Amino acid sequence: MMAEQKLGNPAVVGLAGFGLTTMVLQFHNVGWMGMGPVIWLGLIFGGLAQMIAGLQEMKTGNNFGYCAFTAYGCFWISLALLLIGNHYDLYTSSKTDVGWFLVAWTLFTAVLWIGSLRIHGALALTFTLLLIGFVLLDLAHFGYPDLTVVAGYELMATAAMAWYIMAHIIYADVFGRDILPVGKPWIS
Amino acid sequence: MKNGKAIGWLVVLAACGFVRAVAAAEADAATAEEAINNVRAAVRFLHDKGSSGFAEFNNKDGKWVWKDSYVFVFDCRRNKMLAHPLRPDLVGQPIMQITDNSGKFIFRELCKVGTEPRGGWVEYMWQKPGAGKLSRKLSYALAADISFTTGIEVGAGIYDEKLSVPELGKVLEKMSDPAKLPAL
Numbered sequence: 001m002m003a004e005q006k007l008g009n010p011a012v013v014g015l016a017g018f019g020l021t022t023m024v025l026q027f028h029n030v031g032w033m034g035m036g037p038v039i040w041l042g043l044i045f046g047g048l049a050q051m052i053a054g055l056q057e058m059k060t061g062n063n064f065g066y067c068a069f070t071a072y073g074c075f076w077i078s079l080a081l082l083l084i085g086n087h088y089d090l091y092t093s094s095k096t097d098v099g100w101f102l103v104a105w106t107l108f109t110a111v112l113w114i115g116s117l118r119i120h121g122a123l124a125l126t127f128t129l130l131l132i133g134f135v136l137l138d139l140a141h142f143g144y145p146d147l148t149v150v151a152g153y154e155l156m157a158t159a160a161m162a163w164y165i166m167a168h169i170i171y172a173d174v175f176g177r178d179i180l181p182v183g184k185p186w187i188s
Numbered sequence: 189m190k191n192g193k194a195i196g197w198l199v200v201l202a203a204c205g206f207v208r209a210v211a212a213a214e215a216d217a218a219t220a221e222e223a224i225n226n227v228r229a230a231v232r233f234l235h236d237k238g239s240s241g242f243a244e245f246n247n248k249d250g251k252w253v254w255k256d257s258y259v260f261v262f263d264c265r266r267n268k269m270l271a272h273p274l275r276p277d278l279v280g281q282p283i284m285q286i287t288d289n290s291g292k293f294i295f296r297e298l299c300k301v302g303t304e305p306r307g308g309w310v311e312y313m314w315q316k317p318g319a320g321k322l323s324r325k326l327s328y329a330l331a332a333d334i335s336f337t338t339g340i341e342v343g344a345g346i347y348d349e350k351l352s353v354p355e356l357g358k359v360l361e362k363m364s365d366p367a368k369l370p371a372l
Contacts, residue, residue, distance in 0.1 A: 029336055031266045035239055087240035094236040098335040145331075145338045149265075 010060065012166050014053035014069035019162035021046025021076055022155055029152030039080045046076035064115050075105055099141030106134040121183025122165050129158040218257035220351065220359045223328045223344040226252065227307070230259045230342045234332045245271030246279060256317055257344055261332070264299035265339025274317055288313040289322060302329035302341035306364050309356040316347045323347045326356055 021041045027033045051073025057065035082093050082101070093101070109131050116127035136151035168180040230252060234241050245252050245261050252259040253273045261271040262283055269278040283295040294312045301308025307330030316323040327345030334340055362368045 025336070031337075031339070035336070083238065083240065086238045092237060095238070095333055095335045096235075098238075140338075141335065145333060148336060148338045 007060075009169050010053040010056035010069070011062075011065050012053075012169050014050050014057070014065065014073075015162045015166035015169075017045040017047075017050035017053065017076075018069070018072055019159040019166065021050075022162065023159040026152040026156045026159065029148050029155070031149070035083065039083055042076040042080035047073050047080060048077070049073075050076065064112070064119060068112055071108065095141055099138060102134060102137050102141060106131070106138055109134050117187040118185050120185055122161060122168065123182070124186040126158060126161040126165065129154060129161060133158050216255050217348075218255040218344075218346050220326075220328070220346055220356050221363065222254065223257060223346050224360060224363055226254070226257075226259055227328050227330050227342050227344045230261070230344075231330055231332045234261075234334050234340070234342070238335050239337060242271045246273055246276065248273040256347060258317070259342060259344045261340065261342050262295060262298070263340050264295070264302070270340065298327060298329040298343055299339075299341060302331050302343070306360055307331070309353045309360070311353055314345070324349055326351060326353065328356070328360070 021038070024033075024041055025038045028035055028038050050069050054066060054069030054071070054073050057069060079101075082098070085091050086093055109127065113127040113131045116123045133151050133155035136147050136154060140147040140151055164180065165182060168178070168182050171180055172178045230245070233244070237244075242261055244250060245259055247253075248258075250273065258273045260269070260273070262269050267282045267284045269275075269281055269283050272278050284293065284299075286294050288294055290313065292312050294310065294314075297310040297312070301310055307328060309326055309328050311324065311326050313322040314325040315321070316325070325345045325347055327343045329341050329343040332340045332342050
């Protein structure tokens with residue numbers, strides 16, 4: 001009888017794509033770079049790779065990861081296509097339209113945020129920062145454009161937290177022990 | 189006597205020609221109202237189209253160039269000219285160090301007035317399209333509202349020797365308050 005084959009954790013790819021694409025959008029939001037890399041990474045890493053990772057979560061029985069990674073993968077693909085659509089005058093989305101798109105994602109994130117509080121401290125912090133970031137971007141789209149920069153720095157912290165959890169999983173594997181603690185759930 | 193009559197007619201003809209030339213020049217000169225309207229239309233266009241709309245303003249044959257004026261787009265936070273239909277050499281270049289011959293930092297002033305709720309006017313010297321020398325220019329600037337970015341402004345100017353910034357401020361006020369618009 002063959003030994004049971006070890007499986008990877010799809011979350012490492014999901015968190016990597018989520019974190020990196022979130023990070024580069026913030027590099028744009030704070031004014032360090034243009035929108036080009038955000039669109040292509042949004043399609044491939046934050047989008048396709050994160051969505052596939054999300055779909056792979058199904059077999060692990062992790063409903064939170066299944067929903068979150070698949071959904072945020074779709075977020076990035078739809079945001080990138082929305083911006084490409086604007087360039088080609090295909091169902092052009094105004095700033096107000098993008099604002100409502102973000103409001104919907106804020107509401108969705110609020111639902112997952114409650115779930116994250118029951119998982120572990122690092123994930124609860126990631127989702128708290130993500131939710132605040134979405135609210136800041138909503139406000140930036142509805143009357144407070146200067147908050148784009150505040151949201152930019154705040155969401156960089158969100159992206160860094162996603163990478164922290166990714167590193168927690170990878171390092172636990174390669175070092176054979178947990179060297180990056182993720183803390184207790186905020187709600188037990 | 190005949191010569192005198194002929195000279196008289198010549199004077200009249202020359203005067204008519206001069207008046208027509210002045211009238212034609214005035215007809216070809218952009219007005220403050222047009223500058224405000226076109227800047228507002230450009231801000232609306234960028235609100236709807238996002239940053240992918242910048243390229244439209246680089247087209248010298250496009251709708252954002254009219255009479256002796258044009259709309260230009262600049263980034264006050266990232267210190268960069270984003271679009272200019274007649275000066276492609278300036279596009280992508282830093283703007284905050286640009287001064288006119290009196291040492292006025294043109295874009296610092298434009299960026300400042302552009303963030304006011306209704307935008308504002310700045311007077312400076314700039315090369316008028318087609319003219320070989322510097323002309324007195326008054327430009328209207330207004331902040332654009334674009335997704336995932338901030339600090340972008342739109343401007344357009346008029347070339348005029350007499351109008352003052354306070355006078356243009358009154359034009360802006362009139363065009364901003366429906367109660368002050370003339371009845372049709």
